[in-house]
Amino acid sequence: MRRTKGETIPLRRRRGGSLSLRVALTAASIIILCNAATIVVQYRGFPLLGYRGRSAVTRGNAIARIEASAETKRGQIGEWFAMQIDEAKTIAGAVPNIVPPDPLVLAARAGWDRSSRAKALRLGSELSTILRNKEDLAAVRVVDGITGRIIADTGEPPFGKADDASWIGPSANVRIDEEGRCVVGYPFKSPDGAALALLLYVRLDHLFAQIRADKMDGILGLDLAFLGADSRVITSSDAARFPPGALPLPLHELETLEGGKILEVADSRGEKLLAGMLDTKSPGLADFKLFISAKVSTVEKAILADRRAALAVVIAATLAGLLLVWLSMHRLFRPLVQLERSLTAFAGGSSPPPMPRNARGDIAMLADAMDGMMGKVRDWRRELEAEVAARTEELRVRSAAALLFAHQAEDEPLYGELIGLISRATGADLGVLAWISEGSGRAFMSASGPPVELGGGAVAALRESAKSQGNRFAALGLDFPDHVGRRIELSGYAEIIVVICGGEGSFAEAEIAFLDRLLGELFPLMRSRSERRRQEGIRIEAERELRHSEERLRTFFEESRDMIYTANADDVVASMNSAGLGLLGYRDRFEVVGRPFSSFVLNHEDRAHFLDKMRNQGFVSDYEIILKTADGRNVFCIETAQAVKDRNGGILEIQGIIKDISERIEAERELWKTNMELAEANARLRETQMIMVQQEKLASIGQLAAGVAHEINNPLGFLKSNHGMLARYFATVRSAWEEAASADPAALESIAQRADLEYVFREIGSIFAESDEGFRRIMEIVGNLKSFARTEAEAAVAPYDLNKGIESTLAVARNEVKYVAEVELDPAALPQIEAAGGEINQVLLNLLVNAAQAIAERKRGSLGRIKVETGTAGDRVYCVISDDGPGIPPELRLKIFDPFFTTKEPGKGTGLGLSISYDIVANKHKGRLTVDDAPGGGARFRFELPVRHPGSESTAQGSASPKDP
C-alpha cells in the first residue's frame, strides 16, 4: 500500500477487543482466581486463620474420625505386643547360650545345689542385664514349662518358687495376673527338649504412653482406656475420668457398645460422649479391649471453630480479590489506556496527548520511553525523506545510464553521453571517460556542452596515470583543484577510466560514493558489452576462416580427379563431384543425387557387403567395386570410404572416394589370361612331348626290330629248309634199315641191339619235332618283329565291327582263357568304324591273353573274371577289358607299353605285345590306349578308336599319352 505524506496509519486492532473489555476480563479473572484460591484453602486449610481445610470437623465426620483413631490405636497395640513377643523369643533363644537350662529344670524339681544355684543366679543376672536395655519390660522370668518352677528371675532368687505357666499354651499369649501385671508368656524348649516358658512382665503404661503420644487426634479430645476382660480399666489417658479398676461407663451404656460401634453415650456424670469399645484384634490379647471416647461438647466446639475459620477464609479471599482488582484498575490499566490513546493519536499523525504521569514504575518507564521514541521517529522521518530524495535522484541517474546501454548500439555516443550524465550527477565541472579495448581506445570529455572526443594522446595519458598513480590523475594536466578518478578493468583486455573534476572540495564523500555505486552498477553492463564486442569480433573472424575453409574444401571436392561422393544413412547419394559424374557418364548432378548408390553398381550384393562393413567397422579401405555407367559400360573401381556416425553409433553419412582402376584391371586380366594360356599350352606341349618321345622310341625300336628280323629271316629260311631235308633223308635211311632188317633180321638184330637203334630212332623223332617247334617259335618272333616294324601301308583299312571282332578274337583265345577265367561281355550298340580289322583283332587278342595270363599267375582255386565292354564316346568307340588279376603297379604303367618290357619269366614272352598294340591303336588308328586299376583290383585296359579312320588327319591331339588316367 503506497503511503503519501500526512496519511494516517490505522492501528490494527488485535484480537481480544478493546482495552476496557480486557480490563473487565482481567477483573473477572482476578475474582475467579480468588474464588479458586478459596476452594483450595477450603481443601487444604489455612493455618493462619486456624482453618483445617478438609480436616475440619463436622458432625458427619466426627464419628468416622473417632473410628479411624480407634483403628489406629488398635493397630499400635497389636504391634507393640507383637514386638514384646519377638523380644521374648529373642531372650528365650539367648537362655541356652547363657546357661544350659536342663540342669536348672532338674534342680528346680529335685532340689537346688550349689552349682545349680550359681547357674540360676547367673542366668538371672544376665537376664537382668538384658532387661536394663528394654524399657518396655519390668521383669523377666524363666519357668519350667511343666511344673511352673521358676529357674531364673530378674528379681528375686527363684529357688523353690513356682509360677503358673499353664495359661501359656503352645504359643505366646498375654494375661493380666492377680497383681494386675501384664505378662507375655512364651513357651520354648531347651536344647535337650525340656519344656520351658519365658515370662515377660511388660509395662502397659509405656504402651499407653506411646498410644497417647502417637497420632492422637487432639482436636476431638479423644480419651483412651485399656480394659481388661471384665471391662474394667487397666490403664487410661485420663485417670481422673477413667480410674484403673473402674468401669469407664455405666454398665448399661457399656452394653450398648458391645458391637464395636461408636455411639453417643453418657458417662457416669451424665456427660455425653461419643464412645466405642473395641477388641484389640491381637493374638493373645483376646481378653483386652480398647475404650475410646470424645466429649460431645468438645466435638461441637471443634465444629464451630472450623466453621468460623472457613467463613473467615472466604471473607479474606473476597477482600483480597477486590483489592487486587482495584490495584489493577488504578495502577495498570488506566495508564495503559492513556498510553494507547497517545499512540493512536501519534499513529494518526496528530499531536498525541501527553503520556500518563500518574503511572508508576514500569508504566511510567514505558510512557517515558514512548515519548523519546516518538521524538526519534520524527527525526528519522525527516532524515529518511531526505535520503529518499537523494536515492531517488541517484536511481534516476542510474536508470538513465542503464538505458543508455540498452538503447545505444554504438559505443561512441554511449560513452560520450555516459560521461555527461556522470558529470551532471556528481556536480562536476568536467568529466573524462576513456574506453580501451585490446590496446586501442577512445576518450570523451564532457563539460558544460555536449561531450567531445579527445585525441589519442588523452587515452595514453589516462592509462599512464592510472598505472602510475592508481586513482590519482593529477598528471592529466587538467586545471581543476579537485578530481576523482576510477579505473575499471572489465577483463584482461578491456578497461574504462573515468575522471571527474571540479573546484576545491567539490566532491564530498557522498558524491564519491555515488560515483562508485554508479560505476559498480554499470560494471556488469560495461563488461557484458565489452565481451559481446569481443565475441562478435571473434565470430566475424571465425566466419571468415570458415568461408575460407569451405572454399578450400569445395575446390578439393570439385577439382579432384577421383569420384568423391556423400550418401545418407540409406546409401542415397547426397552429393557427388564432377569427376564422379564423369566416371558414371552423367552431366547433371541431379541425375545422380537422390538415387541409391547401388543403382550405379553392377552387383548389388557387392554394395550390400560394402554397407555391412561400413556398419561394423565404420570404414572401408581399398574396396573393389564395378560401376555401371550411363551408357552401360562396366568400370572397375576401388573405393575408400568412411561413415560419419551419431552418438549411438548409427550412420549419419557415408563419405567415399572412388578411383577408376580399369586400366590396372585390364593389365592384370591380360596377365592372368596369358598365364592361363601359357599353362594350357605347357600342358599340351608336355603331352605332345610324351607322345613324340613314345613314338620316337617305338620308331627306333621298330627299326631295330625290322633290322633284326631281316637279318634272322634269311639264315632262318635255309636252316628250316635243311632241317626239312634232313628229316626226309632220315626217314629214307630208316626205311632202308627196316627193309634190311626184315631181310636179315638175325644179323641186323645184334647190330640194332648193340647200337640201341630203337632208342636212337625214337629220340631222333623227338629231336626233329622239337626242332620243328623251335623253328616255329623263331619264325613267330620274327613275324612279330616284322609286324612291329611294318608300315601303315601294309594294313588295309576297311569297315570294321568292333563287337564282332571281340567275338572272333574270343573264339581264337578260348584255349588260353577258358581254363583260367570266365568272360563277361557287355557290348553296346556300336557303329562300324574304319579300321584295320586284323590289327584290331590282334590288339584284342593281346589284351585278352595278357588278362588270362595275369589271372593264371595268381594260381587261385577258382576261375577269375574277365570283363569286356564296349561303348561310344562322341565320335569314337571304346572297348574296356578288365580282369581281377594282380593288377599293374602304378610305377610300371609307364613302362608296359615299351617294347621288350615284360614282367614274365624269360622265355615266357617277348615284351612286344603291348607296344605293338599301342602302336596299332595310337599311331596307326589315332586312338588311345590306357591302363588303370580295375574296380575290385586287377588291370583295366581301355582303347578308343575313331569311327572314321584319320587317314590323312595325322595330328598329335588325337593321341593320348599312355600315362593319362
Added chain:
Amino acid sequence: MSLDSGPLKIELSEFSIKHPDTRLSMAETSSPPGIVIKVDGALDTQNSGDFQVVLAGALEIAKEYGALVLDLSRLNYISSTGVGTLTNILVESRRHQLPFFLCAISVQARSILDVLGFTSFFPLIDECGEAP
C-alpha cells in the same frame, strides 16, 4: 594322411583367425574324387594372399586324393585380387596336372569372371558330393 589332422587343417584355422570375415572349411569329395575347400565370405585384397598360400597347400594334399575343388556357393564377394588368386591356382594345377574345379560358383563371383572374360578358363561344376 587324415584331412582332419593334417597341416592343411591348421592352415585353414589360422586363415579363419586372421580373417574372421571369411571362413574356410574342407572335406573329402567323392564326385569328383578329391578334396573340396569351401569358402564362406569374401575374397578381397586383404585376404587373397593368404588364401593363395592355403590353396597351394591344398594343391599338394589333393594330389593324393585326385582333384582340388573350390566350393564358392557362399562366396559373397570377390575382388580382382581374388580372381588373380584363382587363376594362379588354376595355373599351378595345370602344372601339376591336377584336376581343379570351381563348384557352385555364386552369382556375384560368376559375374566377375564373366566381366573379366575368365569363365571359360575355369572348369565349373554345379555340385560336388562329399565323401561319406
